[in-house]
Amino acid sequence: MLELAADLLERTRRQTPFVVATVTGVDGSAPRQPGSSLVVDADGAVLGNVSGGCVDAAVHEACQEMLTGDSRPRALRFGYTDADAIGVGLTCGGTIELLLRHHDPAAEPWLQPALTDAARDQAVAVATIVRGLHARLGRTIVVRPGHPVTGSLGDELLDQVAKAHATDLLHAGQTRTVEVGVADSYCQEPMTLLVESSAPAPRLLVFGAIDHAAALARVGAFLGYRVTVCDARATFATPERFPDAVVVVDWPHRYLRSQADSLDGRTVVCVLTHDPRFDLPLLTAALRMPVAYVGAMGSHRTHEERLARLRDAGLSDRELDRLHSPIGLDLGARTPQETALSIAAEIVAHRHGGSGAPLSTGVPIHHSLPPSGALAHSR
Incomplete structure (x- = not known):
């Protein structure tokens, strides 16, 4: 989502709801990496892409359905031969996983500051639960150096762990997934965070x-x-x-x-x-x-x-x-x-x-x- 910050910032200023489909996992050959996003807003405009074009149409349709129907976060999986995947696959033979999230700028005060920092090439990281407890799917915290952490993943200890990972990846200028395990007592079952970071250009x-x-x-x-x-x-x-x-x-x-x-x-x-x-x-x-x-x-x-x-x-x-x-x-x-x-x-x-x-x-x-x-x- 942060890669489209400048365009999304304008939508937050207009209080225009939008759905973001973000790549959260890649297996094998795939054209886009975790953090790549496709956005559909309430006015019908489309931004970005999550593939070389082979599944973007199906993702666009799913985003439109979320705008007008069930707005709860939803995971999707696209593969070429996987029987459990949606009927449209990647021609390159790989598999991608995505998370769809509905954003209402009026109800998410963290959104505009995060997008503002990213659009200005300032440091900001967004950590989101993309796999794990369904009730927490899509929960987000935002790390902005020099500012208090905003948002919550639903648990104070988990927020601290996510902040540490987000800060580390922000310093490295990387966007990637992080596995958080039960053995570490951070959560009740294994959980995956997607940390999207936007840092000043190297x-x-x-x-x-x-x-x-x-x-x-x-x-x-x-x-x-x-x-x-x-x-x-x-x-x-x-x-x-x-x-x-x-x-x-x-x-x-x-x-x-x-x-x-x-x-x-x-x-x-x-x-x-x-x-x-x-x-x-x-x-x-x-x-x-x-x-x-x-x-x-x-x-x-x-x-x-x-x-x-x-x-x-x-x-x-x-x-x-x-x-x-x-x-x-x-x-x-x-x-x-x-x-x-x-x-x-x-x-x-x-x-x-x-x-x-x-x-x-x-x-x-x-x-x-x-x-x-x-x-x-x-x-």
């Missing part, structure tokens, strides 16, 4: 004001990163050369250290400076920070020489193992634009656990997200 820090940096800034902005290009040379580091980024004139390692409090486990650092005066102090600092990805441009020989200098500077093998160098995947890239695509491809593969191999070789098309915080330390 940062991409590009060091070195060269043509490759301009191309990478463009691709990074397209992928949803907040891009900064930093170089100590004011002649080259100009806003005109890098319209897709914030441009900073400073020594790279000094700027990176000044940003330490704003970096997290989603931050990407790309070192394109090609100059040991900049590279070594910058990489020494970056490889000791809890960021998601650190890559450096250069030949294989440059990489080996750089590793030797970094070892001399005191970096451990474990810290050096985090370095992606030479940066990028083997695409045969020649131009700055192709090189930027190669770098971006490696960043995406690293973020989601992809191999970088052609899909035609039979590697998985969809990958599960690693546990919270794992991205900052994986290689």
Whole structure:
């Protein structure tokens, strides 16, 4: 739902009821992941989708029925060959589970503040019971940093547990399901929470004001990163050369250290400076920070020489193992634009656990997200 916050916010202001169908589980190959939503409002408008189109029509019909009939939360399941699934299936062969919820802005005071924060790219997380006790299905709490938790799952201890999970996933910028078990004394039977998080866009820090940096800034902005290009040379580091980024004139390692409090486990650092005066102090600092990805441009020989200098500077093998160098995947890239695509491809593969191999070789098309915080330390 949060992915459609800007459009839904307008509906809350008009006090227009709507039904949200949200993906809560995926098995096998499926085009959308948990948190993806399709919305139908009381005026008949449709937003978003929950598949590549193969089941959206059936979900739309179910949403319309909820708007005019029984408004209690309802779970749906769509599969290709599952006998228990609705008669419409996913042509990709996977299975998706959804939760339909009827929202009345006039009766849900938490809704507008949550959507407002998400629409403004501010941190907010919504935790909803999507499987478990039927009486609690669809119950929600909202976590907004700096504000009291709103809503309730029906039990104080369960609210505390949900808040902890929501806060953790919000910091990681992830949307996913969380299993809460009986053995933990959190509930009377196993329960699944869907935590939808909306966090400020992750940062991409590009060091070195060269043509490759301009191309990478463009691709990074397209992928949803907040891009900064930093170089100590004011002649080259100009806003005109890098319209897709914030441009900073400073020594790279000094700027990176000044940003330490704003970096997290989603931050990407790309070192394109090609100059040991900049590279070594910058990489020494970056490889000791809890960021998601650190890559450096250069030949294989440059990489080996750089590793030797970094070892001399005191970096451990474990810290050096985090370095992606030479940066990028083997695409045969020649131009700055192709090189930027190669770098971006490696960043995406690293973020989601992809191999970088052609899909035609039979590697998985969809990958599960690693546990919270794992991205900052994986290689």
